[in-house]
Amino acid sequence: MEMADANQYLRLQIGGVSYLLPSGSGYTIEQRENLITNKSPEGNVAAWQSLRSSRLPAYCLDAMLRVTRHHNWQRAVFLEAMPHAVGLAVDEVQLLPRADTVITPFTPLGNIPTRLGHLFSGAWVKGNRLMLVFDPKAIVSYLQNLGDA
Amino acid sequence: MKKPRAGPRLHSLEVPLDGSTLLVPSAAVAEVINPQSVAPVPFSQPWLNGVIGWRTLAVQVISFESLLGATPTAPTATGKIVIFYPLGGRKDWEFFAMYATAEPRPQLLDGSQPVAEGSELPDSPYIAAGLKVDGRLMLIPDLEEMKKVFYPV
Numbered sequence: 667m668e669m670a671d672a673n674q675y676l677r678l679q680i681g682g683v684s685y686l687l688p689s690g691s692g693y694t695i696e697q698r699e700n701l702i703t704n705k706s707p708e709g710n711v712a713a714w715q716s717l718r719s720s721r722l723p724a725y726c727l728d729a730m731l732r733v734t735r736h737h738n739w740q741r742a743v744f745l746e747a748m749p750h751a752v753g754l755a756v757d758e759v760q761l762l763p764r765a766d767t768v769i770t771p772f773t774p775l776g777n778i779p780t781r782l783g784h785l786f787s788g789a790w791v792k793g794n795r796l797m798l799v800f801d802p803k804a805i806v807s808y809l810q811n812l813g814d815a
Numbered sequence: 816m817k818k819p820r821a822g823p824r825l826h827s828l829e830v831p832l833d834g835s836t837l838l839v840p841s842a843a844v845a846e847v848i849n850p851q852s853v854a855p856v857p858f859s860q861p862w863l864n865g866v867i868g869w870r871t872l873a874v875q876v877i878s879f880e881s882l883l884g885a886t887p888t889a890p891t892a893t894g895k896i897v898i899f900y901p902l903g904g905r906k907d908w909e910f911f912a913m914y915a916t917a918e919p920r921p922q923l924l925d926g927s928q929p930v931a932e933g934s935e936l937p938d939s940p941y942i943a944a945g946l947k948v949d950g951r952l953m954l955i956p957d958l959e960e961m962k963k964v965f966y967p968v
Binding site for chain 2: 683729730731732768770771772774775776777779785786789791792793794795796797798
């Protein structure tokens with residue numbers, strides 16, 4: 667049985683539900699006040715991080731990871747990716763202690779929902795509590811496919 | 816209706832669903848537990864209700880009614896979650912579960928139970944056969960077909 671993972675995990679609370687992200691996948695956390703909010707109701711982007719020659723999109727998702735717009739988020743986690751990082755607005759973010767996170771294998775049953783593959787590659791289980799673990803490549807691809815506008 | 820001769824006895828469990836009853840080998844069932852919080856799995860199949868923590872594992876809970884094309888039902892206070900051992904050839908952590916509308920009951924089959932006619936069975940690839948036990952239709956799931964839909968190549 668494949669079990670433990672030596673990486674630390676970030677707990678991302680999105681729409682009231684917590685998901686885990688392997689911290690080894692590379693990320694930066696930005697405060698909302700440092701981002702430029704998308705004031706237009708159109709488009710999928712909630713805010714941008716402005717860089718010298720470009721801007722990085724951040725998306726606001728609901729608990730089922732569908733694009734939404736709300737103003738309850740305080741930070742965005744930007745995941746390292748090519749050609750540029752992509753951001754995910756979160757209600758809360760917390761780096762979990764290494765000893766607290768033993769990850770059990772998990773692959774959703776059924777067809778892979780998109781060409782990006784399954785969004786989850788593991789789960790954290792403690793008693794009846796459970797959090798799904800993002801597959802970093804898949805969640806980045808999912809966010810990238812939401813577009814830059 | 817064919818009535819086979821009595822033969823070796825098989826310990827089975829009658830799993831009550833919403834509108835039908837499944838009959839599964841007792842050896843396929845790891846545990847029957849009370850309903851608990853189910854975490855949804857975004858972008859999952861309509862027949863997948865979600866995932867629960869069981870022991871140290873993440874166990875996915877399916878709606879067999881949905882596999883049969885019916886509307887999935889919400890778990891009831893008297894319902895149970897039936898946890899199945901991994902299907903043949905799958906990894907040892909791939910337990911799965913389904914809701915039952917009531918506590919499953921043991922059934923001792925001896926081969927004398929009449930086999931249901933095809934016309935009595937739902938038109939579904941996930942049903943292998945049916946038996947009439949005490950006059951009641953019990954559906955035998957096709958585990959190989961379930962494996963195909965759970966783990967598509």
